[in-house]
Amino acid sequence: MTAYVERGPKIPPGTWEFDWVSSVVAEVAAYAERPSHWNGELYEQTGPAAGRYHRDGGLTISRAHVLEPARPAYTSGHSLTSDEAFAAAGATQLMVFQARLSLSEFGDDGEPGATALSSLEDQVLELAFAERFTQRYAGWVAEKLTDQALPMHSGAPAYPAYTTATEQFLRPLSATTGIAPGQLRDLVERTERTQRFAVIADRVLDHHLGGLVPDAHRSELRQYLSAPLRRRLRDLATDEHRRLVEPGWELIWGSQSAEFDGNLHAVTTHYTSWSAAHPGEQPPALPNRVLAREEDDQRGEWSSGTRDLGTAELQKFLGSYTGASPHTRRRDGIHPDNVVRFRSPEVE
Known part of the structure; x- marks a missing residue:
């Protein structure tokens, strides 16, 4: 199994990391007017990838590339340096991208005529859709969750x-x-x-x-x-x-x-x-x-x-988007209501 697919330590509810990720997912779903299919399971992403939305509904997010760079911008009372602002902007965009991926249902690629989830054409469409959404809405998501001005240039x-x-x-x-x-x-x-x-x-x-x-x-x-x-x-x-x-x-x-x-x-x-x-x-x-x-x-x-x-x-x-994993979508189509509003912690 590659480093892209491995899941690191679980991040439990009630932590700053879980609340922030959950809040970004909630804002992304609200802007898209579509529900997220994240199952509420959050793990640290290992290796060089920023994160991955898994077929079982779980999310893995990199602490080094996303969570740690984002935290200063979403901490009340902290004055951002220029470097911190740029790092937080990039981390927010990476998180919005992963949250957008959680809006799409995978489906069953074993059905006749279905498109294989490992195929290039599936990946092209999904990554292009997520890219387009991120460039349009990442700045608005950041504005909803922090008073800090982040340089969210589309680039x-x-x-x-x-x-x-x-x-x-x-x-x-x-x-x-x-x-x-x-x-x-x-x-x-x-x-x-x-x-x-x-x-x-x-x-x-x-x-x-x-x-x-x-x-x-x-x-x-x-x-x-x-x-x-x-x-x-x-x-x-x-x-x-x-x-x-x-x-x-x-x-x-x-x-x-x-x-x-x-x-x-x-x-x-x-x-x-x-x-x-x-x-x-x-x-x-x-x-x-x-x-x-x-x-x-x-x-x-x-x-x-x-x-x-x-x-x-x-x-x-x-x-990180191509690893094979089993289909575990719930047959009843119901997904848990697991997104909570983000509360910015005070500076410790």
């Missing part, structure tokens, strides 16, 4: 390839799904991580075909349409990363777009043609010979022999 994104790729991925899908870009982003961000590409596919089907697709056909069509979407985002992220690190690299974003458009054309032609020729009759499923081509592509796309080098390079940068 360059920590995941520039991911944020750019996500925008390039979602923007053209607005027209394809028939909803505004902001609404599409919000829909995808609020969906379980394993089902984000499936929900896009569902909106595409609804927009283009309405009620022409029987419910019994939906599962296969979600896979048929979402697979090229996943590959498109992987290629966007890989190309954008190479553009940043390899001067002169030419982007090839159009290839996967054409693949998705071809799949969509096959679906719309099948169902609209049948409806025109046989009004009111139940259409047959998309022919197996068409679906089989996509299934073959899916089986080969993550094999070790064909995996793209740029994709492998990108996954090295995921660090």
Whole structure:
């Protein structure tokens, strides 16, 4: 097990560290208007990582990189030095980022057509969403929890390839799904991580075909349409990363777009043609010979022999976000009310 995944000593409720983390999580959830799925378990993060939100709902936060640098700014009566202010600002942003990750439900990647939680496309979307939220709201969270002025400059994104790729991925899908870009982003961000590409596919089907697709056909069509979407985002992220690190690299974003458009054309032609020729009759499923081509592509796309080098390079940068751990989401969907308001301690 790597240092990124190991959990250090448990941080109990009633301590300054627990109250501050809990308060940041509460503010992040309030600004996002979404509940956090943090289970109330807090541990010290070991190794070089700032922190990690685990699949069982626990949080590990670095004492050296987050908790200790943040404390002076959230201690009543303490006058910050310039260095302390900058350190506290960075620590707050790191904590807001982890708190934002706790808003997303993981889902079950064992379901048919689900996106694997260890996949690059899942990580790209989630880290880009968390990055965007942190840059927008970290300053407001700090203002709610301390009277100290912190230099919360947005600066360059920590995941520039991911944020750019996500925008390039979602923007053209607005027209394809028939909803505004902001609404599409919000829909995808609020969906379980394993089902984000499936929900896009569902909106595409609804927009283009309405009620022409029987419910019994939906599962296969979600896979048929979402697979090229996943590959498109992987290629966007890989190309954008190479553009940043390899001067002169030419982007090839159009290839996967054409693949998705071809799949969509096959679906719309099948169902609209049948409806025109046989009004009111139940259409047959998309022919197996068409679906089989996509299934073959899916089986080969993550094999070790064909995996793209740029994709492998990108996954090295995921660090603390890529460790495998078991699914322990509660089946009843209920999460404990464990966030408490932060009380700033007096200087000892």
